[in-house]
Amino acid sequence: MLNFLLSRLMTFIPTFIGVTLISFSFIRVLPGDPIIVMAGERGMSDERYAELRAQFGFDQPLVSQYWDYMTGVLQGDLGTSFVTKKPVFDEFFALFPATLELSLCAITLAILLGIPAGVIAAINRGKFFDRALMSSALVGYSMPIFWWALLMIIFFSGWLQWTPVSGRISLMYFFDDVTGFMLIDSLLAGGNSISLFPFEADGPFFSALSHLVLPTIVLATIPLAVIARQTRSAMLEVLGEDYIRTARAKGLPPSRITYVHALRNAMIPVITVIGLLVGTLLAGAILTETIFSWPGIGKWMVDSIYRRDYPVVQGGLMLIAVMVMVVNLTVDVLYGLINPKIRKS
Amino acid sequence: MKITRTVTAALLGATLLASAASAKTLVYCSEGSPEGFDPALYTSGTTFDASSHPIYNRLVEFETGTTNVVPGLAESWEASEDGLEYTFKLRQGVKFHSNDAFTPTRDFNADDVIFSFERQWKEDNAYNQVSGGTWEYFGGMSMPDLLKEIVKVDDYTVKFVLNRPEAPMVANLAMDFASILSAEYADAMLAAGTPEQLNQAPIGTGPFTFVAYQKDAVIRYAANADYWKEASPLENLVFAITPDASVRYQKMKAGECHVMPYPNPADLEAMGSDEDINLLQQEGLNVGYLAYNTQVAPFDNPKVRKALNMAIDKNAIIDVVFQGAGVVAKNPIPPTIWSYDESTVDDAYDPDAAKAALEAEGVTDLSMKIWAMPVQRPYNPNARRMAELMQEDFSKIGVNVEVVSYEWGEYLSRSKELDRDGAVLLGWTGDNGDPDNFLAVLLGCDGVGKSNRAQWCNEEFDKLTIEAKQVADVEKRTELYKQAQAVFKAEAPWATIAHSTVFMPVRPEVEGYKVHPLGGHIFYGVDLK
Numbered sequence: 090m091l092n093f094l095l096s097r098l099m100t101f102i103p104t105f106i107g108v109t110l111i112s113f114s115f116i117r118v119l120p121g122d123p124i125i126v127m128a129g130e131r132g133m134s135d136e137r138y139a140e141l142r143a144q145f146g147f148d149q150p151l152v153s154q155y156w157d158y159m160t161g162v163l164q165g166d167l168g169t170s171f172v173t174k175k176p177v178f179d180e181f182f183a184l185f186p187a188t189l190e191l192s193l194c195a196i197t198l199a200i201l202l203g204i205p206a207g208v209i210a211a212i213n214r215g216k217f218f219d220r221a222l223m224s225s226a227l228v229g230y231s232m233p234i235f236w237w238a239l240l241m242i243i244f245f246s247g248w249l250q251w252t253p254v255s256g257r258i259s260l261m262y263f264f265d266d267v268t269g270f271m272l273i274d275s276l277l278a279g280g281n282s283i284s285l286f287p288f289e290a291d292g293p294f295f296s297a298l299s300h301l302v303l304p305t306i307v308l309a310t311i312p313l314a315v316i317a318r319q320t321r322s323a324m325l326e327v328l329g330e331d332y333i334r335t336a337r338a339k340g341l342p343p344s345r346i347t348y349v350h351a352l353r354n355a356m357i358p359v360i361t362v363i364g365l366l367v368g369t370l371l372a373g374a375i376l377t378e379t380i381f382s383w384p385g386i387g388k389w390m391v392d393s394i395y396r397r398d399y400p401v402v403q404g405g406l407m408l409i410a411v412m413v414m415v416v417n418l419t420v421d422v423l424y425g426l427i428n429p430k431i432r433k434s
Numbered sequence: 435m436k437i438t439r440t441v442t443a444a445l446l447g448a449t450l451l452a453s454a455a456s457a458k459t460l461v462y463c464s465e466g467s468p469e470g471f472d473p474a475l476y477t478s479g480t481t482f483d484a485s486s487h488p489i490y491n492r493l494v495e496f497e498t499g500t501t502n503v504v505p506g507l508a509e510s511w512e513a514s515e516d517g518l519e520y521t522f523k524l525r526q527g528v529k530f531h532s533n534d535a536f537t538p539t540r541d542f543n544a545d546d547v548i549f550s551f552e553r554q555w556k557e558d559n560a561y562n563q564v565s566g567g568t569w570e571y572f573g574g575m576s577m578p579d580l581l582k583e584i585v586k587v588d589d590y591t592v593k594f595v596l597n598r599p600e601a602p603m604v605a606n607l608a609m610d611f612a613s614i615l616s617a618e619y620a621d622a623m624l625a626a627g628t629p630e631q632l633n634q635a636p637i638g639t640g641p642f643t644f645v646a647y648q649k650d651a652v653i654r655y656a657a658n659a660d661y662w663k664e665a666s667p668l669e670n671l672v673f674a675i676t677p678d679a680s681v682r683y684q685k686m687k688a689g690e691c692h693v694m695p696y697p698n699p700a701d702l703e704a705m706g707s708d709e710d711i712n713l714l715q716q717e718g719l720n721v722g723y724l725a726y727n728t729q730v731a732p733f734d735n736p737k738v739r740k741a742l743n744m745a746i747d748k749n750a751i752i753d754v755v756f757q758g759a760g761v762v763a764k765n766p767i768p769p770t771i772w773s774y775d776e777s778t779v780d781d782a783y784d785p786d787a788a789k790a791a792l793e794a795e796g797v798t799d800l801s802m803k804i805w806a807m808p809v810q811r812p813y814n815p816n817a818r819r820m821a822e823l824m825q826e827d828f829s830k831i832g833v834n835v836e837v838v839s840y841e842w843g844e845y846l847s848r849s850k851e852l853d854r855d856g857a858v859l860l861g862w863t864g865d866n867g868d869p870d871n872f873l874a875v876l877l878g879c880d881g882v883g884k885s886n887r888a889q890w891c892n893e894e895f896d897k898l899t900i901e902a903k904q905v906a907d908v909e910k911r912t913e914l915y916k917q918a919q920a921v922f923k924a925e926a927p928w929a930t931i932a933h934s935t936v937f938m939p940v941r942p943e944v945e946g947y948k949v950h951p952l953g954g955h956i957f958y959g960v961d962l963k
Contacts, residue, residue, distance in 0.1 A: 121843030129477060130862060131574045132846065132885050141568060172469050174565035174633060183649045242684050254685045257651060260461060260672050266648075382676045384650030397843060 097421050101414060105407075109162065112406035113155050116399050123171055123397035145171065158403065167407070168400030172393070177404035181386065185408075186269025187257060188378070188385035192370035194305040199312035200363065204352075206313075207320025207359075211328060212347060222317065229314035238307045238380040245303060252302050255382040259300075262293040271297040304381040308374050312366045319362045323355035330354075356427055364420030368413040458962055459670035460944070462955065463682045463691035467650045467675050470565065471636035473610040474554050477570045482610040483955045484673060488655050489531075490613035490638035491662075493522050493547065493592075494604055498956050499948030501719070501771065501867025503608050507542060507639065508592075517599030517906055518582075522547075524590040529660040530616045531643040533635055535626070538618055542639055544586040549617035551577075551584055561620060564629045571611035575865070599904045601911060602868040609866050610954075614639065641666045641958040650675055667961040683939070686711060692941045692962070695955055699757035699815065705939050714938040716949040717770050721763050721872065722813035722861035723928040724804070724824065725887035727854050732797050739926040741791035743781040745831045746824055746929055755820045756932060763930035765919050767872045770951045771864065772908070773915035778923055780930075789831040801834040803856025805849060809842050812934045812953070813861030820931070821859060849887050857929075858887045863953060869915045874899045877922065888927035895921045 124133075124141045133141075142148045146157065161168060167177040206226075210219040246254045253259065257271045264278040272294065275281075281292030327333065328351055336346045375387040386405060393401035466480040473486035486492075495506035505511075508522035528542035553561035554572040572578070580600055585593040596603065606612065619637045623629050636644050639662065642655035653673040657666040674691055676682045682694040683701050687710060697705060705713050726733040726742070733739060748762045764780035767773070792800070806821035807814060814820060818839065825835040838856065840848060849858045865871050875881060878899055879891035895918050902914035922928075938949050943963040950956055 119841070121841040122847065123843070125847050126843040127477075127568070128570060128574075128846075130846065130860065130885070131477065131570070132850070133570070133573060134884075137573055144568070174470060174475065174630065180649070187651075239680055242681065246688055247684055250688065254688050254690055255676055255681050256674060256690075260459075260652060260674060260690075263646070263654065380678050380681055382651070382674070382678070382681065384648065384675070388677065389650065395842075 093425055094418075094422070097418050104414060105411070108410040109159060109403070109407055110155070112403045112410075113158060114151075116394070116397070116402045117151065119394075119397070121397050123399060126395075126397050127171065162404075162407070167404030170393070170401045171398045172396055172401075177400050178408075180389070180401065181405060181408050183269070184384055184386045184389055187271070187383060188371065188374075188387065190270045190272065191301070191304055191308060191374070191377070191383060191385065192367065194301055195308035195374075196312060196363065196367055196370060198305055198309040199316050199366070202309075203313045203316030204320050204359065206317040208324055208347065208352060210317065210321045211324035212343075214325060219321075223321065226314040226317045229310045230318075232310055234307060234310070234376045235380065237310060238303070238377060241303050241307060242380070253296075253300050255300075255380070257297060257300050257383065258293060259296040262296060264293070272301070304377050304383055307381075308370065308377045312363075312370070315362060315366060316359060320355065320359050323358045324351060327351045327355045353427065357424065360420055360423055360427070364416055367416045371412045371416065372409050457670060458668050459672055460668050460693070460957060460960060460962060461672045461674055461691040462957065463676040463685050463694040464653075464673040464955075465675075465679075465682070465696050466677055468647075468653070470633040471644065471647075472565065472615070472633040473613045474550075474569060474572060475565055475633060477574075479953050484653055485636060486610040486613045487640075487954050487956045488642035488671060488958070489636050489640045489644055490615070491528075491640050492608055492610075492612045492614060493524075494608045496608050496867065496950070496952055498950055498959060501605075501864075501951055503605055503867075506608070507547075507614055511604065513604075513906055517601070517904065518596050520594045520596070520603060521587070522592050522594070524592065525662060526590055528639050528662045530619065530639055531637050531658060533637060533644070535628075535631065535635065536619050536622050536637060538616060538637075540618060542614070542616075543589045544592045545589075545617045546614050547592045548584055548586055549620060550612070550614045551581070553615075553620075554611070555581060560624055561629060561632070565633045569611070571609065571865075575606050575609070575611070577606070599906075601903050601906055602866060602870045605866040605868045642671050666958055668957065671957050686939055686941065689941070692944050693947060693955070693957075694939050697937055697939055699759050702757070702759060702937060705937075710941060711939045712942055712944070714940060714947065714949050716936050716951060717761060717768060718812055718934045718936045719768050719770050719864035719867065719951045719953065720813040720861060721766060721768055721933055722811075722820075722859070722931045723763070723766070724857050724859055724931060725928050726857045726926075727852075728888050728890040728927050729852055730855070732795070732800065733802075733857070735795055736925045737791060737795050738797055739929075740781060741788045741795070741797075741831075742828065742833070743926055743929045744784050744788035744791065745827050745833070746931075747783050747827050748931060749783070750827075751820055751823055752932055754823060755814070755816050756934060759937060760932040760934045763933050764923075766877060766922055766928065766930055767869050767915075767919070768864070768933040771867060771869055771872070773869045773912040773919075775916045775919040778919060781926070785827070785830045792831060792833070798832070799834075800832070801836070802828075803836045803838050805845065805856050805858040806837055806839045807842070807845060807859055808839050811861055812863060812936070813932070814859060815934070817859045850883055852883055852889055854889075859931075860887055865952075867952060869911075870899065870903050873915065873918055873922075874903060877927065890925070890927035892921060892925055892927075895925070 124138060146154055169176055170180060206222055210222045213219045242254055245252045258275060267274050267277055275293035275297040278293050281294045283290045333346060333351055336350050375391050378385040378387045390405045468481040468484035469476045471485040473482055492506045493508040494503050497504045507525050507528060509525050511520055511522045513520050524544060530538040530542060532538060553559045554569040555578060556562060580596055582595040582597045587593055616637050620632055623631045641658055641661050643658050645654040645656050647653045655671040657669050659665055676685060679696055679698040683697060685691045686694050705711050726739050728734055752760050752762060764778050765775055804821045804824055807817040821837040825837055828835045862872060862876055875885050877886055877890060879896045882889050882891050898914050898918040902911045905911055936949055940947050945961045945963055947960045
């Protein structure tokens with residue numbers, strides 16, 4: 090297992106260099122000059138333009154700019170945003186917990202509902218439940234997120250008034266960040282109370298929880314559909330295998346065949362898909378974050394691309410890539426745990 | 435860990451606005467995040483709303499809801515006969531805010547004024563390069579060329595000495611970049627090795643003190659109890675950052691915010707009939723235009739330009755592009771600015787006459803490009819659509835139009851080129867309420883190849899605007915600017931399209947909110963019923 094881990098870790102280095110190179114060159118290949126964008130309609134004199142180019146180091150050859158950038162990166166300095174004048178590293182980690190919290194909630198919901206739905210659809214293949222579930226999955230997968238989110242807000246927040254419209258927590262609550270995860274920080278802040286009869290829940294934690302409901306559902310919609318469909322097709326494949334027939338012939342209970350023998354083997358492609366989905370979610374759910382005023386990295390990155398804020402785009406992409414690499418490594422390790430053949434190869 | 439200020443006994447189990455009302459907390463659903471809190475470093479209105487308006491004051495201020503300049507931290511001022519010296523008498527007893535890292539030991543004085551400008555101006559100032567200082571507005575308003583020196587006459591008197599007379603000087607000092615910061619705070623932060631705190635933990639003299647900023651989520655302010663004017667009736671001010679306009683509207687309806695900017699034009703009708711929303715409106719201080727390249731044939735001929743202007747159905751543009759939230763522009767300055775010439779007669783929409791006029795000039799089979807901006811602006815919410823409408827209008831007079839667009843930075847840069855192929859859609863939002871800020875900047879000979887996208891240099895127009903800039907008498911200036919507008923109309927370097935209307939939905943319990951013509955959102959003087 091250690092060799093397996095080490096070999097996987099070794100692929101980190103070239104991937105990391107590749108990512109820095111790509112992010113560095115892509116943002117520069119895009120048309121648009123950050124200084125001109127910064128000046129807007131007002132423009133600036135040629136002298137001032139030259140002065141700012143020199144100040145930002147754009148007058149240096151690209152190779153030398155890349156060298157300076159990499160020297161900084163290796164020392165933990167990802168540069169300073171042209172716009173906010175704050176270190177990219179600080180900005181990223183101020184926003185990333187919000188993205189991570191929402192992504193984890195969404196992927197958990199998608200797994201908890203998607204896998205059982207896929208399994209049930211597979212064992213009821215061709216029946217009403219299977220058709221209904223797969224049609225819903227197709228609708229979920231094709232749903233325009235922007236429209237879906239607004240619909241949810243109008244229905245649940247506007248009409249039923251069950252959930253808040255947007256944000257991470259009610260503005261009434263104001264406490265210092267400890268972990269950046271609102272569910273944890275709001276628990277630490279105290280002041281929460283709950284009673285069961287009649288059911289009443291008050292305090293910052295419950296406020297944070299209620300703010301998570303809609304964005305989690307919206308963000309989980311597509312992953313849920315993908316996981317359900319993937320689980321169904323993987324299960325169908327496995328359920329047709331000889332060893333399942335053997336298990337049935339041995340007289341094993343159907344639930345044991347489905348959930349122990351079949352599901353475990355069907356999980357490999359599902360885990361692959363989940364890994365990819367987590368990677369995508371970590372890169373920031375731009376639309377969900379924008380609509381729900383969720384202070385995550387998705388919107389931050391997109392705004393930075395529009396503003397041609399080179400250090401943020403470079404640094405943000407690099408950090409996101411590192412996160413995705415970590416997720417992929419975790420998925421690889423999970424493969425190894427589930428299927429010893431992979432570990433050995 | 436602490437639950438502070440806005441959290442009161444009413445905190446648990448109450449709705450936000452119920453609690454907000456008891457604590458007099460106004461929630462403003464702002465459209466975006468501030469870039470920082472030092473207004474001199476930035477140019478966006480979103481940043482000014484969060485920094486210069488609540489936290490700072492300037493020597494002179496724009497009276498909320500107007501472009502009139504009124505005393506701010508300066509009680510009075512006078513200009514010398516030759517217009518080269520402006521002497522400001524400063525207000526005494528004005529206190530700066532304090533925070534965890536700083537408590538002021540003295541009141542505001544001349545040192546703060548000098549620091550606030552010199553940091554933007556002089557490279558040897560320790561703060562000149564802090565936070566990557568590019569001082570865009572200071573440079574954009576030509577302050578480095580204009581200022582000769584700033585003299586501290588005594589602790590409460592400051593004299594600005596200029597290199598040339600400049601009538602809009604006082605209005606310039608009311609702009610956001612001219613906000614007054616504490617020199618004592620700056621020194622303290624420099625000594626502590628954290629000079630960037632000036633931008634991140636702002637200290638000013640304004641009606642609200644900065645409490646906290648959670649990036650991209652919430653900004654919190656508390657009323658400044660020691661404010662030099664009457665303290666704000668609001669105890670707390672909260673900016674809930676909500677980038678999507680439809681969501682802002684839902685939050686207004688759900689009572690999660692009291693005021694929101696920039697509603698979707700499509701929602702205006704519903705807002706107008708919603709009992710829970712008062713829809714305030716005012717004409718914006720802006721102009722959207724189509725600038726011909728007057729240095730390239732046949733657009734170098736004013737008669738051709740006039741003919742094209744007659745072919746544009748501006749009312750259709752107001753209906754379709756602005757969805758009614760705008761007025762047709764006939765002058766290059768908006769009607770809310772002094773010296774606007776009401777008597778100007780706009781080129782009537784008349785495609786037949788336009789076609790005949792073009793033929794009379796020997797222009798047939800004309801093909802041209804119209805450049806459509808890739809971004810939304812108040813003066814042009816949908817440039818692509820506007821360009822398509824013009825394409826249709828021009829096709830009726832036999833002019834073939836190709837609509838082109840570029841990435842915003844490229845657009846700004848290429849549209850300045852002297853040999854640019856095509857007419858450019860662009861616009862301007864006023865900075866200081868002075869006509870010079872439109873006429874000289876956008877149409878003066880100095881702006882050719884820069885901000886003058888028509889590349890139009892007219893001797894008579896230029897003479898009038900330069901003279902108007904150098905005389906102090908407002909009546910005389912008004913007369914000169916009216917003459918300049920007449921020259922503009924006769925020469926038609928642009929097709930003036932529209933001035934947008936600014937809409938501000940506020941909840942009925944909000945009292946005293948005024949729509950500010952300069953575009954800022956100001957909460958001093960606002961109360962909650």
